[in-house]
Amino acid sequence: MITWVKGGEVVDPRRGTKRALDIVIRKGKIEGILPPGDFSPSSDTELHIIDASGMMVTPGLIDMHVHFREPGEEYKETIASGSQAAAAGGFTAVACMPNTNPINDSRSVTEFVLERARKANLVRVYPVAAISKGLKGESLTEFGDLKNAGAVAVSDDGRPVTNTELMRRAIEYAWFFHLPVISHCEDLDLSNKGVMHEGSISTRLGLRGIPAASEEIMVVREILLAKLTGYPVHISHVSTEGSVKFIKQAKEEGIPVTAETAPHYFSLDHTAVIDFDSNAKMYPPLREPKDVEALKRGLSEGVIDVIATDHAPHSALEKDVEFDKAAFGIIGLETALPLTLALVREGVMDLPMAIAKLSYNPASILNIKGGIIEEGKEADLTIIDPNREYVIKRDSFRSKGHNSPFIGFRMKGKAVITMVGGRVVWKSDELNPSS
Amino acid sequence: MYRFSHKDLLGMEQLSVSDINMILDTADTFMEISSRDIKKVPTLRGKSVISFFYEPSTRTKASFEMAAKRLSADTISLSARDSSMVKGETLIDTARNLQAMNPDIIILRHPSSGAPHLLARYVDAGVINAGDGTHEHPSQALLDLFTIRKKKGRIKGLRVVIVGDIAHSRVARSNIIGLRKMGAELTISGPPTMIPADAESLGVKVVLDPAKALKGKDVIMILRIQLERQSGVLFPSLREYSLVFGLNAELTKGAKKDVIIMHPGPINRGVEITGDLADGPSSVILDQVRNGVAVRMALLYLLIGGGRFDNLG
Numbered sequence: 001m002i003t004w005v006k007g008g009e010v011v012d013p014r015r016g017t018k019r020a021l022d023i024v025i026r027k028g029k030i031e032g033i034l035p036p037g038d039f040s041p042s043s044d045t046e047l048h049i050i051d052a053s054g055m056m057v058t059p060g061l062i063d064m065h066v067h068f069r070e071p072g073e074e075y076k077e078t079i080a081s082g083s084q085a086a087a088a089g090g091f092t093a094v095a096c097m098p099n100t101n102p103i104n105d106s107r108s109v110t111e112f113v114l115e116r117a118r119k120a121n122l123v124r125v126y127p128v129a130a131i132s133k134g135l136k137g138e139s140l141t142e143f144g145d146l147k148n149a150g151a152v153a154v155s156d157d158g159r160p161v162t163n164t165e166l167m168r169r170a171i172e173y174a175w176f177f178h179l180p181v182i183s184h185c186e187d188l189d190l191s192n193k194g195v196m197h198e199g200s201i202s203t204r205l206g207l208r209g210i211p212a213a214s215e216e217i218m219v220v221r222e223i224l225l226a227k228l229t230g231y232p233v234h235i236s237h238v239s240t241e242g243s244v245k246f247i248k249q250a251k252e253e254g255i256p257v258t259a260e261t262a263p264h265y266f267s268l269d270h271t272a273v274i275d276f277d278s279n280a281k282m283y284p285p286l287r288e289p290k291d292v293e294a295l296k297r298g299l300s301e302g303v304i305d306v307i308a309t310d311h312a313p314h315s316a317l318e319k320d321v322e323f324d325k326a327a328f329g330i331i332g333l334e335t336a337l338p339l340t341l342a343l344v345r346e347g348v349m350d351l352p353m354a355i356a357k358l359s360y361n362p363a364s365i366l367n368i369k370g371g372i373i374e375e376g377k378e379a380d381l382t383i384i385d386p387n388r389e390y391v392i393k394r395d396s397f398r399s400k401g402h403n404s405p406f407i408g409f410r411m412k413g414k415a416v417i418t419m420v421g422g423r424v425v426w427k428s429d430e431l432n433p434s435s
Numbered sequence: 436m437y438r439f440s441h442k443d444l445l446g447m448e449q450l451s452v453s454d455i456n457m458i459l460d461t462a463d464t465f466m467e468i469s470s471r472d473i474k475k476v477p478t479l480r481g482k483s484v485i486s487f488f489y490e491p492s493t494r495t496k497a498s499f500e501m502a503a504k505r506l507s508a509d510t511i512s513l514s515a516r517d518s519s520m521v522k523g524e525t526l527i528d529t530a531r532n533l534q535a536m537n538p539d540i541i542i543l544r545h546p547s548s549g550a551p552h553l554l555a556r557y558v559d560a561g562v563i564n565a566g567d568g569t570h571e572h573p574s575q576a577l578l579d580l581f582t583i584r585k586k587k588g589r590i591k592g593l594r595v596v597i598v599g600d601i602a603h604s605r606v607a608r609s610n611i612i613g614l615r616k617m618g619a620e621l622t623i624s625g626p627p628t629m630i631p632a633d634a635e636s637l638g639v640k641v642v643l644d645p646a647k648a649l650k651g652k653d654v655i656m657i658l659r660i661q662l663e664r665q666s667g668v669l670f671p672s673l674r675e676y677s678l679v680f681g682l683n684a685e686l687t688k689g690a691k692k693d694v695i696i697m698h699p700g701p702i703n704r705g706v707e708i709t710g711d712l713a714d715g716p717s718s719v720i721l722d723q724v725r726n727g728v729a730v731r732m733a734l735l736y737l738l739i740g741g742g743r744f745d746n747l748g
Binding site for chain 1: 525526527545547548549550552553567568569570571602605608631632633634636637
């Protein structure tokens, strides 16, 4: 059987182009990329036509930062439900952070994650293993064995590695295996059990604040460690103007750092907390308008390489409580694409650049396949209706978590088909493709 | 035509100048009841008030209960010790259970900022915030406004200074909002470790040195130093705090002659204020407590009745 994605606008993030092209897929791989009208299938071919006219066809989106909660907290999310959320959001691949229970600091947990992903059989799931055993920040995990088992990166995400010597050695040791090191930047002493950004709103609400410097101190530390060792570090969820400035400066000096931010940091600011809405509580916290602007500049100037969601599902048990007792984190897989497309309409980035941050760039950092549309490659594709308008509803999430600050938001742009290895794993209800 | 239309009192933020004047005027009429021989009117007969204190409190709890009883409401009081929170029940579950008993008002004191806002989303009863974390304590601010108005005849244009741990004080926060709304000029003062981030965004002037901050002031509000904050991070010792920031007779000389000194209580004598000042002629600390009952009667009356009752007994 041949799948013919017909009449779409194909976005190539690597070349930075957007062109009307047809894509022909056979046996899960891209067989041909042709100008419209050039493809003429023989009459006896079994043909599945996807009418992509008016749509954008992009490489399958890749989210390099999700929490799927399995093993251990399956009531919040499972690898299966998380995979459904990913597919519905247009993602064909995700990287799962290791702060599960048990923690992914061993081959057996890495293999378990991959096994669950195989059973879910929707999107590609890449485990990220812990840097330190038990996320305790004391001793390194077995990077080599973890890589062999299928881990694509190491991170103690959710916690910083407070011991600078250990972080230095992690960066050095990981390089031997070409494992990217992903850093959660936070000075825990300075965060001082804060629950939101320290500023005028925390002052008004009487909530304990987390200063911007709590993140920036560690960003600077990681930059200095990358410089010291000469090996790369990837900075997670950048949220402040200062972090953008320091990363920019580091890149200009040729220090090997890469960085990501999450859609909520460029879409919302700390005023979202005003009604004590625990769905606006996450680490790092939502910052100030000047930080939002700096992040947009950082995205547009290429200082921030990646948009990743930090998808962190929680149940009502963790969220429907007093603000200071609520868990940190929000879901993001099903809102990331429209929030990013809003930046494109705003003129912050052109579409290929935005798609690069959601596909090609994270694939390059993690050394995984995907992020490009090329003959002979796996047919991981996302078909996007850029004009579809809809309102985010609490009960419309595929994720088990409903902890989103974007409920009630009007969005524009939606993944209508998500295809992994030539197989459609998500199709929007309202889509009516001819076949 | 103005009408008091709130069901809950979650903070001073929600109140307009007319609301505040209405509460203070109503409290004025209730002052008289408290001086009667029989201090009870039937206004809220058949209404039920639950006071729910997750944190220890003497003054506020007694004041609210006294207010409810003087209006003939039925009162029940729960504390964290006998609540099912110690058995692991969430605030929302507790709220639903209380709501099932159909009270008219729930008065909540809670260590988490925003807890009354959460409660109010889950109950039909009116919710009064009797102090939430380091956020607000609106009934305290209202009784402070009432006391100032009584002593000074006005609030607008008065120069007020608040000294102490502003960052962690719900009394300060509510007073700042209330006093600003009523047109007072506000200065805050204290060690830099206790001045909140972006303090000016609250509409106040920050003058760290108390001697300078007190100059020419009509009202001095002293905040309680919470002994539990004595970790040595915010300030080194009570001794040094009282030496540098404690209010004493010498310091108050810079203020206006007819300055009034306020304190929300309980006082740490010899720490944030000397005993002789607390007991001296400028102190209105006990007036604050006295007025508190009338102000809380006014709150219960307005929130339950929405201004619909005209029989004040």
